[in-house]
Amino acid sequence: xxxxxxxxxxxxxxxxxxxxxxxxxxxxxxxxxxxxxxxxxxxxxxxxxxxxxxxxxxxxxxxxxxxxxxxxxxxxxxxxxxxxxxxxxxxxxxxxxxxxxxxxxxxxxxxxxxxxxxxxxxxxxxxxxxxxxxxxxxxxxxxxxxxxxxxxxxxxxxxxxxxxxxxxxxxxxxxxxxxxxxxxxxxxxxxxxxxxxxxxxxxxxxxxxxxxxxxxxxxxxxxxxxxxxxxxxxxxxxxxxxxxxxxxxxxxxxxxxxxxxxxxxxxxxxxxxxxxxxxxxxxxxxxxxxxxx
Amino acid sequence: xxxxxxxxxxxxxxxxxxxxxxxxxxxxxxxxxxxxxxxxxxxxxxxxxxxxxxxxxxxxxxxxxxxxxxxxxxxxxxxxxxxxxxxxxxxxxxxxxxxxxxxxxxxxxxxxxxxxxxxxxxxxxxxxxxxxxxxxxxxxxxxxxxxxxxxxxxxxxxxxxxxxxxxxxxxxxxxxxxxxxxxxxxxxxxxxxxxxxxxxxxxxxxxxxxxxxxxxxxxxxxxxxxxxxxxxxxxxxxxxxxxxxxxxxxxxxxxxxxx
Amino acid sequence: xxxxxxxxxxxxxxxxxxxxxxxxxxxxxxxxxxxxxxxxxxxxxxxxxxxxxxxxxxxxxxxxxxxxxxxxxxxxxxxxxxxxxxxxxxxxxxxxxxxxxxxxxxxxxxxxxxxxxxxxxxxxxxxxxxxxxxxxxxxxxxxxxxxxxxxxxxxxxxxxxxxxxxxxxxxxxxxxxxxxxxxxxxxxxxxxxxxxxxxxxxxxxxxxxxxxxxxxxxxxxxxxxxxxxxxxxxxxxxxxxxxxxxxxxxxxxxxxxxxxxxxxxxxxxxxxxxxxxxxxxxxxxxxxxxxxxxxxxxxxxxxxxxxxxxxxxxxxxxxxxxxxxxxxxxxxxxxxxxxxxxxxxxxxxxxxxxxxxxxxxxxxxxxxxxxxxx
Numbered sequence: 001x002x003x004x005x006x007x008x009x010x011x012x013x014x015x016x017x018x019x020x021x022x023x024x025x026x027x028x029x030x031x032x033x034x035x036x037x038x039x040x041x042x043x044x045x046x047x048x049x050x051x052x053x054x055x056x057x058x059x060x061x062x063x064x065x066x067x068x069x070x071x072x073x074x075x076x077x078x079x080x081x082x083x084x085x086x087x088x089x090x091x092x093x094x095x096x097x098x099x100x101x102x103x104x105x106x107x108x109x110x111x112x113x114x115x116x117x118x119x120x121x122x123x124x125x126x127x128x129x130x131x132x133x134x135x136x137x138x139x140x141x142x143x144x145x146x147x148x149x150x151x152x153x154x155x156x157x158x159x160x161x162x163x164x165x166x167x168x169x170x171x172x173x174x175x176x177x178x179x180x181x182x183x184x185x186x187x188x189x190x191x192x193x194x195x196x197x198x199x200x201x202x203x204x205x206x207x208x209x210x211x212x213x214x215x216x217x218x219x220x221x222x223x224x225x226x227x228x229x230x231x232x233x234x235x236x237x238x239x240x241x242x243x244x245x246x247x248x249x250x251x252x253x254x255x256x257x258x259x260x261x262x263x264x265x266x267x268x269x270x271x272x273x274x275x276x277x278x279x280x281x282x283x284x285x286x287x288x289x290x291x292x293x
Numbered sequence: 294x295x296x297x298x299x300x301x302x303x304x305x306x307x308x309x310x311x312x313x314x315x316x317x318x319x320x321x322x323x324x325x326x327x328x329x330x331x332x333x334x335x336x337x338x339x340x341x342x343x344x345x346x347x348x349x350x351x352x353x354x355x356x357x358x359x360x361x362x363x364x365x366x367x368x369x370x371x372x373x374x375x376x377x378x379x380x381x382x383x384x385x386x387x388x389x390x391x392x393x394x395x396x397x398x399x400x401x402x403x404x405x406x407x408x409x410x411x412x413x414x415x416x417x418x419x420x421x422x423x424x425x426x427x428x429x430x431x432x433x434x435x436x437x438x439x440x441x442x443x444x445x446x447x448x449x450x451x452x453x454x455x456x457x458x459x460x461x462x463x464x465x466x467x468x469x470x471x472x473x474x475x476x477x478x479x480x481x482x483x484x485x486x487x488x489x490x491x492x493x494x495x496x497x498x499x500x501x502x503x504x505x506x507x508x509x510x511x512x513x514x515x516x517x518x519x520x521x522x523x524x525x526x527x528x529x530x531x532x533x534x535x536x537x538x539x540x541x542x543x544x545x546x547x548x549x550x551x552x
Numbered sequence: 553x554x555x556x557x558x559x560x561x562x563x564x565x566x567x568x569x570x571x572x573x574x575x576x577x578x579x580x581x582x583x584x585x586x587x588x589x590x591x592x593x594x595x596x597x598x599x600x601x602x603x604x605x606x607x608x609x610x611x612x613x614x615x616x617x618x619x620x621x622x623x624x625x626x627x628x629x630x631x632x633x634x635x636x637x638x639x640x641x642x643x644x645x646x647x648x649x650x651x652x653x654x655x656x657x658x659x660x661x662x663x664x665x666x667x668x669x670x671x672x673x674x675x676x677x678x679x680x681x682x683x684x685x686x687x688x689x690x691x692x693x694x695x696x697x698x699x700x701x702x703x704x705x706x707x708x709x710x711x712x713x714x715x716x717x718x719x720x721x722x723x724x725x726x727x728x729x730x731x732x733x734x735x736x737x738x739x740x741x742x743x744x745x746x747x748x749x750x751x752x753x754x755x756x757x758x759x760x761x762x763x764x765x766x767x768x769x770x771x772x773x774x775x776x777x778x779x780x781x782x783x784x785x786x787x788x789x790x791x792x793x794x795x796x797x798x799x800x801x802x803x804x805x806x807x808x809x810x811x812x813x814x815x816x817x818x819x820x821x822x823x824x825x826x827x828x829x830x831x832x833x834x835x836x837x838x839x840x841x842x843x844x845x846x847x848x849x850x851x852x853x854x855x856x857x858x859x860x861x862x863x864x865x866x867x868x869x870x871x872x873x874x875x876x877x878x879x880x881x882x883x884x885x886x887x888x889x890x891x892x893x894x895x896x897x898x899x900x901x902x903x904x905x906x907x908x909x910x911x912x913x914x915x916x917x918x919x920x921x922x923x924x925x926x
Contacts, residue, residue: 010465014464017382021383021385024375025375025380027375028372028376029391031432032432035413035428036410038413039406039409039413040405042409042412042413042416043409043412095309098305098306099306099309102298102302102303116313119537120313120314120317122537123532124532124536126493126510126513126517127320128317131529132316134319134526137521141319171313171316191641194639195639195645197631198606198630200631200660201631201656202631205660214647229402232402233402234404253404256408262412269402269404269409273405279400280393280400284396
């Protein structure tokens with residue numbers, strides 16, 4: 001039998017269930033507050049302060065750093081970031097849907113195929129990005145193959161283009177799209193597809209009218225899971241994009257680094273955070289709607 | 294019931310799988326290429342692996358990466374599991390907010406998380422080093438552990454715990470003998486995720502690491518920046534084999550427990 | 553019965569999945585307008601048989617044929633067969649309203665847009681759902697019984713020649729199930745539509761069907777009217793699956809002459825009983841017979857009417873079932889026999905048997921059902 005202080009403690013928490021929950025939550029929440037939330041608040045504060053003479057910030061309040069964002073130079077970067085993120089999402093969707101569909105119908109091959117989809121995800125992102133460099137660079141595999149086949153006579157400029165960044169992001173985030181679509185297709189009641197067939201629907205109509213609409217929650221979740229990290233990408237455009245394909249993430253690094261304009265860098269960070277937050281809220285809604293269905 | 298798939302679709306998906314795995318396969322292949330200039334194959338060699346052994350900085354970085362990943366995983370697994378347990382009990386005011394808030398660190402761009410942490414450390418004059426790297430890794434991996442463990446908890450049959458209580462166990466005993474064993478695969482999965490995320494992280498580490506605390510990704514990054522060279526291929530191949538092996542082993546262990 | 557060709561015909565149809573045979577050389581035919589049930593325990597192959605008829609599965613290529621209206625349809629797609637189907641899970645499209653669910657098939661059959669609302673409304677009327685209330689609801693806003701009706705309306709609106717129903721009432725509670733049984737029967741009669749109905753519930757099959765195919769272990773064990781199946785079961789499986797049956801074993805003696813029950817069978821304990829003629833019986837060979845509990849009667853030793861088969865036993869238990877009383881008797885060889893007696897009202901006319909009484913179980917020889925060896 002247990003000692004009585006333990007019983008008394010349990011009785012205490014039984015009377016105050018919330019206290020028990022908070023006792024469990026406190027250590028983790030404290031850590032996240034100190035090393036995630038507080039830094040963000042400091043960054044937010046920096047974004048409305050004056051620029052320091054050499055680096056850092058000087059006291060005062062201003063919104064000029066947010067206004068500065070309207071400069072065509074920066075708007076162009078924001079625009080590029082947006083379309084690259086959208087294009088990444090679209091490409092991932094087009095590639096992932098058939099993959100997810102085949103896996104969901106693959107019977108006993110299913111687990112092996114799922115493993116193959118997730119496998120690259122466990123390989124270092126940095127190394128996968130480097131692998132793209134090896135493929136795309138001037139003397140790389142793609143160019144030498146093209147020239148070997150006689151399709152091109154000189155190496156194409158493949159690296160340091162928006163296309164290279166796109167390739168890197170799609171390659172990096174594809175599993176995030178495949179898995180939620182697979183989950184929604186796997187849950188799909190096959191009787192519904194059969195019912196549509198008895199009612200006269202040919203293969204394409206079955207897909208368009210039954211399978212696709214019922215997998216939309218998975219599509220939405222996957223799209224957000226790809227879109228959000230693409231928006232904040234730093235490493236991929238840094239290594240594959242070069243100076244001409246700068247995205248917002250690189251702009252942030254640039255302002256804290258060589259440009260030495262910390263408040264502007266902070267302001268760009270929060271512009272980015274704003275869009276990401278919208279994405280997060282959308283994702284939570286999709287998830288809750290799906291859980292309720 | 295399995296329905297037949299159109300061969301065209303299967304071929305298309307096969308092609309996608311091929312493209313998905315081609316880059317890393319090429320990388321591993323070229324780590325055995327005796328030519329310095331990766332594009333042309335000029336024979337098999339282990340030369341680049343031998344070169345690895347002559348590079349104490351690479352070995353040091355690998356050892357540091359493993360140390361950081363191990364320590365931060367231990368702390369993050371503990372904190373994350375406690376968070377999940379706190380959130381899985383009966384509802385209380387603010388629970389949804391906290392749960393939603395857990396996703397914030399997950400979706401925050403790493404560059405923002407890394408730089409904000411850097412300015413905090415600079416403002417507080419904390420010397421950058423292994424300590425700051427571990428602190429940062431715990432902060433960004435804890436929410437992942439919490440989410441994975443929480444999902445497992447939600448999928449668990451709570452009546453098992455109630456059955457234990459009805460059989461005379463108190464809450465602590467019921468947790469230790471029923472909940473914890475059932476939760477173990479989830480905790481293991483969360484820890485594994487934390488470990489690989491930490492081992493893999495470049496962006497956050499890049500900002501909070503000091504001169505003496507170069508992890509392997511940071512070192513590889515600087516090598517890549519300097520230019521493509523076959524030693525990186527060899528490092529990559531070693532890392533690929535290492536992580537894939539860990540995952541295969543872990544999923545086998547997890548599989549036998551019915552995870 | 554006049555000679556109309558069967559609307560559905562199975563000729564030695566088999567279906568294998570990998571190494572296992574779900575349906576094994578099954579043959580039967582369904583007449584036009586008939587309510588035909590496929591009855592059997594789970595895993596007996598009845599659902600696969602229905603899916604073969606629907607066109608979701610293709611028969612093994614071993615010469616077996618599925619015919620509809622005399623035409624071989626082995627490889628025809630479901631939408632080329634003029635069938636409707638009601639699924640066990642109802643399979644209502646969760647993202648579409650009730651009216652859009654019902655309109656789905658009309659749209660796929662390119663029915664003119666202007667005709668659709670009227671036909672949807674008529675279909676809802678057929679299953680007695682008020683269009684004003686239900687048309688715009690989503691499936692998850694309906695009760696189980698209402699979903700069932702919508703699923704039925706969705707199948708009926710296309711006016712199929714054959715309606716396939718896969719355990720459609722399985723998920724409903726008893727009260728609702730009885731109500732829907734009657735309605736389905738009425739629809740079958742009034743629409744003149746052929747119904748092929750899959751169920752594992754023997755009472756349901758007896759109550760609704762014109763004819764039943766009893767399936768067991770991938771094969772058809774017996775096809776017949778409910779009365780055929782119940783009163784003249786051919787195998788031990790059919791006797792035991794539909795209703796209750798007491799089994800008696802013995803060895804056939806010499807064939808007597810002229811009478812309705814020419815065979816005398818001797819049980820292992822030496823008891824003898826008369827058995828009607830049956831092509832399966834051979835002199836000296838083993839015989840197994842089934843007798844329904846309600847065809848048995850109980851007597852005090854020595855009081856058995858002349859000419860009846862009689863076996864001694866001891867009352868072990870008395871079970872009150874409402875309409876009937878079951879008296880469980882332990883026979884001299886240790887086996888249990890159930891005797892059903894009409895309940896005359898236990899308060900006013902209590903049963904005269906008590907536990908431990910020595911009794912004789914008796915029945916008329918012509919009530920023996922001789923079973924085929926399986």
